[in-house]
Amino acid sequence: MDSYVYPVLFGIFCGVTSRMLMLRTDYRQYPTYLHGKIIHIALGFIASALGSIAVPALIEQEYTAITFLTVAASQFREVRNMERNTLAQLDQYELVPRGNTYIEGIAIAFESRNYLVILTSMVTTLVYVLTNLIIGIIAAVLCILLSRVLMDGGKLKDIVDIEYVEPYFKGEGLYVDNIYIMNIGLPARQEEVLKYGMGFILKPKNFNARSTIANLGQRQAILHDITTALGVYRDSGTPALVPLAKRDLDDGRVGVFVLPQEKDKEKAINVIGNTPTLENAIRMPTKRKKNEGGGNN
Amino acid sequence: MRYVCQLNVKRMRGVATINIEKVILAVLTTNPNKAPSGIAVFHCESTEEMYKIGANLEAILDGIAHKLTDEIMIIVKH
Numbered sequence: 001m002d003s004y005v006y007p008v009l010f011g012i013f014c015g016v017t018s019r020m021l022m023l024r025t026d027y028r029q030y031p032t033y034l035h036g037k038i039i040h041i042a043l044g045f046i047a048s049a050l051g052s053i054a055v056p057a058l059i060e061q062e063y064t065a066i067t068f069l070t071v072a073a074s075q076f077r078e079v080r081n082m083e084r085n086t087l088a089q090l091d092q093y094e095l096v097p098r099g100n101t102y103i104e105g106i107a108i109a110f111e112s113r114n115y116l117v118i119l120t121s122m123v124t125t126l127v128y129v130l131t132n133l134i135i136g137i138i139a140a141v142l143c144i145l146l147s148r149v150l151m152d153g154g155k156l157k158d159i160v161d162i163e164y165v166e167p168y169f170k171g172e173g174l175y176v177d178n179i180y181i182m183n184i185g186l187p188a189r190q191e192e193v194l195k196y197g198m199g200f201i202l203k204p205k206n207f208n209a210r211s212t213i214a215n216l217g218q219r220q221a222i223l224h225d226i227t228t229a230l231g232v233y234r235d236s237g238t239p240a241l242v243p244l245a246k247r248d249l250d251d252g253r254v255g256v257f258v259l260p261q262e263k264d265k266e267k268a269i270n271v272i273g274n275t276p277t278l279e280n281a282i283r284m285p286t287k288r289k290k291n292e293g294g295g296n297n
Numbered sequence: 298m299r300y301v302c303q304l305n306v307k308r309m310r311g312v313a314t315i316n317i318e319k320v321i322l323a324v325l326t327t328n329p330n331k332a333p334s335g336i337a338v339f340h341c342e343s344t345e346e347m348y349k350i351g352a353n354l355e356a357i358l359d360g361i362a363h364k365l366t367d368e369i370m371i372i373v374k375h
Contacts, residue, residue, distance in 0.1 A: 018301070073345055172363070172364040182360075182361075183363040183364065184361070185351060185361075185362035185363045185364035185370045185371075186348055186351050186355065186362050187348060188348070188352060189352075189355075189362070235354050236359070237359055237375060238356070238373075239355070239359055239360060240353075240355060240362065242361075242363045242375075281318050
């Protein structure tokens with residue numbers, strides 16, 4: 001077994017490196033602090049150790065070692081629950097909450113990243129054992145690149161065209177383009193809304209996109225991301241100052257109304273465009289039509 | 298006047314908390330003939346007074362002031 005020490009150590013190193021590279025404080029704004037990061041690096045270490053050790057065990061025909069991986073699977077399902085619970089608790093105190101769909105998306109991402117770590121450490125250990133260190137390093141780089149590709153989801157700018165529109169009042173009704181947003185009764189509040197408010201129209205590029213942006217979770221994610229990037233003119237006790245996204249029932253366009261502290265049109269369009277398309281919000285009605293004639297499966 | 302009341306009961310550390318959503322908390326009117334019953338109604342002398350009381354109630358009750366007609370405003374908890 002001594003001959004496996006370096007491959008296993010190398011596999012663990014590559015797995016942890018891969019986890020650290022995937023652990024960016026990015027648009028999700030989480031985890032932001034050291035303690036949150038330590039938890040995920042520690043779990044990444046466990047994942048990479050399991051992945052690395054499985055390889056020599058299998059080579060030595062210790063097939064029961066595969067049960068290790070089932071332990072890992074249940075462990076990482078727990079990670080998903082942990083993330084979900086933490087974010088759901090924190091969400092109650094956000095001025096503009098993330099919403100459950102976004103939280104579930106983040107929780108899934110955290111679980112799946114651990115599986116990518118197992119894959120990385122397993123492949124690199126296997127390649128090192130079968131060949132040598134140099135080819136092992138090449139395999140590790142390829143695995144890390146693959147992890148990055150698998151980790152990146154779609155962006156909203158791929159499925160919608162974004163356009164800035166000045167919000168306006170018709171009577172007491174607030175509108176963005178021709179989309180009704182809400183009724184604001186007090187003139188003082190209306191003035192604030194016009195002063196700080198910004199409106200955007202998201203025009204779906206195809207029929208699938210129309211269903212995706214209709215999802216309430218996806219719309220809440222857009223509002224949360226803009227708030228995170230540009231701030232929000234809002235506080236507890238001012239419920240009328242609320243960012244909202246409403247849908248035009250005729251053509252599926254979505255009118256987004258936000259109250260950013262930094263009123264920068266270009267930046268806001270950029271932020272909306274970079275909002276992730278949530279896995280749980282994606283709908284593909286056109287795929288169904290294509291597969292309908294395929295008979296019974 | 299019909300209003301919708303949704304009760305969300307959450308259990309946190311053994312204590313039940315109740316959130317009331319989508320309910321009319323108060324009505325402001327300058328026309329007493331059109332005021333509904335069974336709910337807190339504020340009779341106002343003028344539209345300006347209605348706006349002034351509405352702004353205070355909005356902050357106190359954490360609800361949004363919506364204007365239905367020129368004579369009636371409602372404070373709704375969303």
